[in-house]
Amino acid sequence: MTIPSPAHMPLSLAACAALALTVLPATARPGFTPIEPIRATARAFLEGYAGKQYDKAEVKIGRLDRRLRLSPCEQALEGFLPAGSRIPGKTTVGVRCTGSKPWTVYVGATVTVRVHILTTTRPLARGEYLGPSDVTLTERELHTTTRAYLTNPADAVGKQTRRALPAGTLLTARQVKSPPLVRRGEKVLLLARAGALTVRMSGTALSDGARGDLIKVRNLTSRRVVQGEVSAAGVVTVNM
Structure with missing residues (x-):
């Protein structure tokens, strides 16, 4: 029995042999x-x-x-x-x-x-409150995460714009802010806390503040100015 040389092999068999010799070193060492x-x-x-x-x-x-x-x-x-x-x-x-x-x-x-991002449906002025019809979810392609885009309507509806926004703007966390729970000049309840002890006092807010904001308040009794955190509507908490 003799084994034919590559020159005498059928063309398809010779081609397969050559392909195997070419591919083996690259993929299956x-x-x-x-x-x-x-x-x-x-x-x-x-x-x-x-x-x-x-x-x-x-x-x-x-x-x-x-x-x-x-x-x-x-x-x-x-x-x-x-x-x-x-x-x-x-x-x-x-x-x-x-x-x-x-x-x-x-x-x-x-x-x-590709993500669904909140997009403005109309031009919005600075300080305008966002309603449910002012935003819609639009699918967009993202290549980076350099901006904190909003994807949940609850994160925008009821908040204020920090600047004027044209229709079609992709909303980010920096473009909106929570509405103030305390306004400058308003009388507020001061809660001074020291451990388990809480003292209630009256004060006057010296600036607007949303929940979590630190603002200054003038104590109406001592006239001292203290800094506290807005914790609820008309309430500022001071940790002593």
């Missing part, structure tokens, strides 16, 4: 972890991570040097987000083996997400 499982682990991790935070996410995994020689891993590969990495946008995802010969490799990636 004996004794080393292939590149594709690493990329697949990175993709699966980022898709799962982004899916918990955003409505839709698209993940693009960067290339890895196919000359990498990483020991075989008898454990399932693990993906993780290194310290300082964030999504969406360009990021880095780690893939590690926790087997008997552990290793870690970092893979570049780009994550693009």
